[in-house]
Amino acid sequence: MVALAQGTGTQRIVNAMSFDVEDYFHVSVFDGVVSRSTWDAMESRVCRNTERLLDTFDEFKVQGTFFVLGWVAERYPHLVREIARRGHEVASHGYGHRLVYDQTPDAFRDDVRRAKATIEDAAGCAVTGYRAPSFSITLRSLWALDILIEEGHSYDASIFPIRHDRYGIPSAPRRPFSCQRAAGSLTEVPGSTVRLASVNLPVGGGGYFRILPYEWTRWGIARLNQAEQQAAVFYLHPWEIDPEQPRLPAGWLGRFRHYRHLAQTEGRLRRLLTDFDFGTIGALLSAQPHLTPTDRLIPLTLPCVW
Numbered sequence: 001m002v003a004l005a006q007g008t009g010t011q012r013i014v015n016a017m018s019f020d021v022e023d024y025f026h027v028s029v030f031d032g033v034v035s036r037s038t039w040d041a042m043e044s045r046v047c048r049n050t051e052r053l054l055d056t057f058d059e060f061k062v063q064g065t066f067f068v069l070g071w072v073a074e075r076y077p078h079l080v081r082e083i084a085r086r087g088h089e090v091a092s093h094g095y096g097h098r099l100v101y102d103q104t105p106d107a108f109r110d111d112v113r114r115a116k117a118t119i120e121d122a123a124g125c126a127v128t129g130y131r132a133p134s135f136s137i138t139l140r141s142l143w144a145l146d147i148l149i150e151e152g153h154s155y156d157a158s159i160f161p162i163r164h165d166r167y168g169i170p171s172a173p174r175r176p177f178s179c180q181r182a183a184g185s186l187t188e189v190p191g192s193t194v195r196l197a198s199v200n201l202p203v204g205g206g207g208y209f210r211i212l213p214y215e216w217t218r219w220g221i222a223r224l225n226q227a228e229q230q231a232a233v234f235y236l237h238p239w240e241i242d243p244e245q246p247r248l249p250a251g252w253l254g255r256f257r258h259y260r261h262l263a264q265t266e267g268r269l270r271r272l273l274t275d276f277d278f279g280t281i282g283a284l285l286s287a288q289p290h291l292t293p294t295d296r297l298i299p300l301t302l303p304c305v306w
């Protein structure tokens with residue numbers, strides 16, 4: 001079952017709204033362009049952009065899940081407190097925005113442990129959700145799920161069931177599912193897709209929301225809600241509503257992915273908040289506590305039910 005909201009005579013599915021709270025210079029496309037040692041010297045815009053989003057959500061009476069980068073929480077704890085104070089769910093985006101599959105397990109453990117402690121200190125509440133930088137839990141970094149369990153996380157939102165040059169497990173289930181690992185169990189919350197001609201196509205936000213026409217997202221979420229009775233898990237970043245952000249050098253594909261349609265994104269988000277109902281990922285999972293078994297496995301090393 002998914003959560004339902006009372007509409008005008010009909011019930012609408014409550015989708016999940018989420019943000020990865022990071023600055024424009026943290027984005028993986030700028031790895032190798034912006035040295036980590038210069039992050040503190042860069043103009044930070046994450047607070048003003050996130051506060052703008054918080055005001056928008058207040059206006060629409062919507063609550064969402066904010067996956068905060070530990071680096072941000074350490075420098076701007078008041079921002080994390082404000083996110084929590086306004087009733088949103090605070091979760092972890094890791095500490096240093098390093099791709100999971102580029103880290104050793106020990107380095108990853110240090111990163112998620114430091115992030116969780118820093119964000120919890122700032123928020124004043126427990127953090128149990130995690131999303132990896134650039135969805136970088138893939139078939140070669142599934143060991144990260146065991147570490148997330150051992151470090152006290154109850155759900156992960158890092159596996160995108162699509163083909164992409166940097167991330168994705170195309171065979172992963174398209175709905176939230178439970179992973180049984182050696183370290184215990186973890187609920188996985190995949191990025192949203194629609195399935196056409198045996199191919200999973202992303203409709204869950206980010207560049208797909210910003211670069212493609214709005215109608216693509218609206219059609220995709222409506223299809224999930226109506227044809228599949230499935231809630232969408234939408235994601236965006238504060239820098240995606242900031243057309244004035246400083247321009248950084250990158251390859252043409254990176255520049256296209258990062259800068260395309262920045263000026264239109266806030267208007268599209270407001271349209272989205274009008275067209276659909278949204279809540280937190282935590283609320284979405286609470287509404288479906290019993291995930292039913294399936295015979296669809298990701299790889300044989302990752303038994304799961306959904």
Ligand SMILES: [Zn+2]
Nearest residue numbers: 020022133134
């Ligand atoms: Zn990120």
